[in-house]
Amino acid sequence: MDTSNDNSERSPDAGGEVSQPRMQVERQALGERGTYRQDYISFLNYSFFYGPAQVLYDIELAMPDRQVTALIGPSGCGKSTLLRNINRMNDLIDGVRHEGELLIGGESVYDPHLEVISLRKQIGMVFQKSNPFPKSIYENVIYGLRVAGRKKKSVLDEAVERSLRRSALWDEVKDRLHESAFSLSGGQMQRLCIARAIANDPEIILMDEPCSALDPVATGKIEDLIHELKENYTIVIVTHNMQQAARVSDRTAFFYLGKLVEYGETQQIFMNPANSQTEAYVSGRFG
Amino acid sequence: MADAEKEIFPCPMKRMKGNENSVRNVKTPPGEAGVWFASMGLALGLSMVVLLFGLIFVRGFGFFWPVPVMQIELQDDSEAAFRGATTFAGALAKTQQRTDRIVSESVEEFERDQDEESGALATIVDTYTEIQLFVGNRDFYGQSFRYFREDEIQSTTFPSDIVRAERRIEGDGIFYPQRIRQVDGSEITVDEDGFEETMARLVREARARRAEINRIDRREIGAINLEINDIHLELRYLQRHADEGEARERRIAALEERAERLRESFAILEQRADELRQLNRGNTLFFQRADGSEGQMAIGDLYRFHYPNRIGIFDRVVLFGIHFWDFVSGYPRDANMEGGIFPAIFGTLVMTLIMSIAVTPFGVIAAIYLREYARQGPLVRSVRIAVNNLAGVPSIVYGVFGLGFFVYFVGGSIDALFYPMSTEMNVPTFGTGGILWAGLTLALLNLPVVIVATEEAITAVPRGVREGSLACGASKWQTMQRLVIPASAPGILTGMILAMARGAGEVAPLMLVGVVALAPNLPVDTNFPFVHLERKFMHLGFHIYDVGFQSPDSEAAIPTVFATTLILIMLIVALNLTAILIRNHLRKRHKASAF
Numbered sequence: 090m091d092t093s094n095d096n097s098e099r100s101p102d103a104g105g106e107v108s109q110p111r112m113q114v115e116r117q118a119l120g121e122r123g124t125y126r127q128d129y130i131s132f133l134n135y136s137f138f139y140g141p142a143q144v145l146y147d148i149e150l151a152m153p154d155r156q157v158t159a160l161i162g163p164s165g166c167g168k169s170t171l172l173r174n175i176n177r178m179n180d181l182i183d184g185v186r187h188e189g190e191l192l193i194g195g196e197s198v199y200d201p202h203l204e205v206i207s208l209r210k211q212i213g214m215v216f217q218k219s220n221p222f223p224k225s226i227y228e229n230v231i232y233g234l235r236v237a238g239r240k241k242k243s244v245l246d247e248a249v250e251r252s253l254r255r256s257a258l259w260d261e262v263k264d265r266l267h268e269s270a271f272s273l274s275g276g277q278m279q280r281l282c283i284a285r286a287i288a289n290d291p292e293i294i295l296m297d298e299p300c301s302a303l304d305p306v307a308t309g310k311i312e313d314l315i316h317e318l319k320e321n322y323t324i325v326i327v328t329h330n331m332q333q334a335a336r337v338s339d340r341t342a343f344f345y346l347g348k349l350v351e352y353g354e355t356q357q358i359f360m361n362p363a364n365s366q367t368e369a370y371v372s373g374r375f376g
Numbered sequence: 377m378a379d380a381e382k383e384i385f386p387c388p389m390k391r392m393k394g395n396e397n398s399v400r401n402v403k404t405p406p407g408e409a410g411v412w413f414a415s416m417g418l419a420l421g422l423s424m425v426v427l428l429f430g431l432i433f434v435r436g437f438g439f440f441w442p443v444p445v446m447q448i449e450l451q452d453d454s455e456a457a458f459r460g461a462t463t464f465a466g467a468l469a470k471t472q473q474r475t476d477r478i479v480s481e482s483v484e485e486f487e488r489d490q491d492e493e494s495g496a497l498a499t500i501v502d503t504y505t506e507i508q509l510f511v512g513n514r515d516f517y518g519q520s521f522r523y524f525r526e527d528e529i530q531s532t533t534f535p536s537d538i539v540r541a542e543r544r545i546e547g548d549g550i551f552y553p554q555r556i557r558q559v560d561g562s563e564i565t566v567d568e569d570g571f572e573e574t575m576a577r578l579v580r581e582a583r584a585r586r587a588e589i590n591r592i593d594r595r596e597i598g599a600i601n602l603e604i605n606d607i608h609l610e611l612r613y614l615q616r617h618a619d620e621g622e623a624r625e626r627r628i629a630a631l632e633e634r635a636e637r638l639r640e641s642f643a644i645l646e647q648r649a650d651e652l653r654q655l656n657r658g659n660t661l662f663f664q665r666a667d668g669s670e671g672q673m674a675i676g677d678l679y680r681f682h683y684p685n686r687i688g689i690f691d692r693v694v695l696f697g698i699h700f701w702d703f704v705s706g707y708p709r710d711a712n713m714e715g716g717i718f719p720a721i722f723g724t725l726v727m728t729l730i731m732s733i734a735v736t737p738f739g740v741i742a743a744i745y746l747r748e749y750a751r752q753g754p755l756v757r758s759v760r761i762a763v764n765n766l767a768g769v770p771s772i773v774y775g776v777f778g779l780g781f782f783v784y785f786v787g788g789s790i791d792a793l794f795y796p797m798s799t800e801m802n803v804p805t806f807g808t809g810g811i812l813w814a815g816l817t818l819a820l821l822n823l824p825v826v827i828v829a830t831e832e833a834i835t836a837v838p839r840g841v842r843e844g845s846l847a848c849g850a851s852k853w854q855t856m857q858r859l860v861i862p863a864s865a866p867g868i869l870t871g872m873i874l875a876m877a878r879g880a881g882e883v884a885p886l887m888l889v890g891v892v893a894l895a896p897n898l899p900v901d902t903n904f905p906f907v908h909l910e911r912k913f914m915h916l917g918f919h920i921y922d923v924g925f926q927s928p929d930s931e932a933a934i935p936t937v938f939a940t941t942l943i944l945i946m947l948i949v950a951l952n953l954t955a956i957l958i959r960n961h962l963r964k965r966h967k968a969s970a971f
């Protein structure tokens with residue numbers, strides 16, 4: 090992270106193992122649960138544009154460490170955009186532009202000295218549509234380790250088992266780790282993607298509607314998983330399912346037309362929303 | 377009455393209308409005509425393909441099939457008589473209708489043929505059936521095929537003791553063996569017991585000797601020749617550089633000594649080959665042709681023989697296999713008219729491989745850059761259009777470019793840098809057509825195919841996979857290398873398949889950059905450094921052209937052309953099948969998800 094290579098998109102393996110993330114340092118300084126930093130991920134007066142079109146307007150939002158923050162709001166309101174900016178996935182799109190600041194652990198993600206690649210190595214992402222790679226289950230899980238240059242078999246084996254156990258997939262696939270990932274069911278694939286996102290032992294996990302393609306059983310498993318994961322990770326989840334948001338999240342942010350309408354404890358947002366739009370949306374009379 | 381009718385057909389008008397409607401509905405649903413045209417087009421295309429391939433298959437494989445030989449007796453006054461003889465033996469090649477218009481040549485004829493009433497000039501129209509026989513014995517008849525009018529044939533027989541013999545020169549012979557005079561002077565005639573066995577044994581022995589002669593010629597003498605050539609070149613070079621010096625003198629002396637020693641071993645080998653040749657000339661076969669004329673030949677010149685009217689189906693199949701094998705594994709002889717086409721198959725294969733090895737990395741890299749790294753804008757778009765249009769440039773233009781760029785410029789520069797002798801003595805090494813330049817020229821020709829196929833394959837890799845990879849902390853290049861390129865490998869292979877099919881069948885550009893009708897050496901052989909990319913080579917496509925259109929007896933060349941075409945198609949199919957198998961294997965690994 091302290092190498093000064095701006096053009097990080099094109100430098101393979103840049104900062105793979107060497108960079109000791111600053112967030113890590115930040116976090117280790119923090120005490121027990123409950124005393125975690127309250128503004129671990131914070132958007133300061135943040136606006137975002139796809140070319141001429143403004144999608145996010147002056148967002149002020151601070152997400153606490155080791156908690157689950159849910160992003161809700163009607164379709165097209167900019168939830169995915171916000172999420173994808175946390176690991177700078179939107180950089181891939183031509184003509185994007187932002188204003189304001191986005192800090193993780195007090196450091197700007199747009200810091201020219203920060204490498205996008207090492208940032209992404211510390212942020213796992215689960216996509217709305219599960220996207221396993223055309224590789225074996227095993228290779229899928231350790232993809233992040235492989236691109237970081239890890240080769241030791243014992244390390245990789247250990248990472249595979251740990252991540253698959255955490256994503257509640259281990260028992261189902263432990264005997265066929267070297268089969269194609271495409272031999273899994275849709276729900277299993279989504280859990281595999283979660284395993285892939287946590288294999289690198291990231292700080293933050295971003296989930297964009299992880300359950301939109303899943304049945305209630307698989308959804309339940311993933312929700313259990315989120316509960317388990319938040320012991321160790323900071324999780325941001327986008328969901329259209331109000332019950333799910335209420336079940337899994339500690340805090341909820343409601344967006345409407347690119348603006349943050351209300352943000353607070355999940356309990357409060359769902360039981361006692363301050364804003365009438367929020368109330369309309371969470372009670373299903375809107376959107 | 378009208379009422380009665382009404383009762384029987386209560387509502388005729390209405391019913392008719394209803395019928396009409398339903399008929400119209402059934403007959404012309406929208407788009408039906410389009411479907412009909414599409415199926416017409418498909419049928420047309422398919423039948424043309426089937427026809428072409430069927431023709432090549434039948435004629436190509438027919439070339440190897442041992443057909444019966446018929447002996448015909450013509451009327452005494454037939455125009456087809458040859459040196460007064462009216463008996464011919466040969467294999468039926470084709471039967472056709474023919475119409476001759478005989479125009480009167482003299483005044484008397486004119487008056488005789490003139491139409492009585494109108495006074496118009498009459499032509500005699502003569503329609504008849506004729507057959508074409510492969511009579512062989514080109515040394516005797518002057519050509520291998522002869523036409524005969526069917527109505528002039530008095531009798532047709534299939535003599536069981538007639539022999540069809542494959543000879544070293546002048547094509548096949550068709551004759552009745554009479555006797556064999558062996559090298560020790562003993563004779564055995566056809567009536568004696570064991571004649572056929574003796575003949576078969578002698579032919580076999582001669583074949584073994586010939587194999588040895590060929591080995592000596594190609595391997596050992598070939599290697600010596602190459603070295604002597606090099607020495608001569610260097611000697612001439614040294615002599616030209618008249619700068620006196622101890623070292624130079626020593627070098628010349630060493631070279632001359634080496635040349636002397638090579639010449640000695642050359643002489644020894646030559647002598648051994650000559651002895652074997654002598655032995656092969658020792659036994660003589662006397663035979664009689666169908667017309668009764670006598671002839672003789674050395675058994676050493678007799679490659680194979682069989683009794684075409686006697687052998688059973690099993691032997692025919694075996695012979696078919698032998699002929700096929702001889703053809704694909706043998707070297708050409710008799711101005712490419714006879715023998716096999718192995719060097720052409722080998723040359724085509726090696727050249728196609730060189731082409732694939734050259735075109736794939738360049739095409740793939742170009743496509744990756746165009747699609748992934750270049751900024752998509754008018755410039756990239758026009759580059760893409762230009763690449764696509766390159767595919768439409770006539771292939772001969774590539775040949776000219778290859779000659780100018782690869783042969784003269786690159787090859788000339790290589791010669792100037794690394795082969796100063798060949799530059800100075802004007803004996804180019806790389807500065808002349810060769811298999812490497814031919815391969816590279818075809819690679820250039822096929823670059824657009826590979827680029828387009830690769831670009832399409834890369835584009836088809838889902839965005840989700842790329843984003844997933846980047847989100848894992850992979851760089852763009854790692855994403856390409858680990859996911860995108862492997863996932864698009866099947867598509868890239870499709871491009872390669874197309875390129876190989878086109879490359880293996882292309883002839884025009886090759887004629888400028890290194891293909892020859894008869895190459896003395898293969899591009900890969902046992903002489904150091906084993907792979908000789910600068911060598912000229914033979915190619916199946918060019919072989920077809922050479923045999924079919926450059927040979928003195930084009931009639932006799934037709935079967936060979938068909939057979940060569942068949943082999944070329946089989947080679948392309950084999951190459952493609954290999955690539956398709958690899959592709960299917962890859963596809964299985966990367967098969968799309970099924971929820």
Ligand SMILES: Nc1ncnc2c1ncn2[C@@H]1O[C@H](COP(=O)(O)OP(=O)(O)OP(=O)(O)O)[C@@H](O)[C@H]1O
Nearest residue numbers: 139142144162163164165166167168169170171182
């Ligand atoms: N690549 C892009 N280029 C231009 N505009 C975009 C792009 N991606 C998204 N947008 C626009 O940005 C706005 C917000 O999109 P975003 O994907 O963030 O919505 P969302 O809240 O995730 O919606 P959903 O719940 O349907 O996923 C939309 O109006 C969308 O049209």
Ligand SMILES: [Mg+2]
Nearest residue numbers: 168169170297
């Ligand atoms: Mg979205």
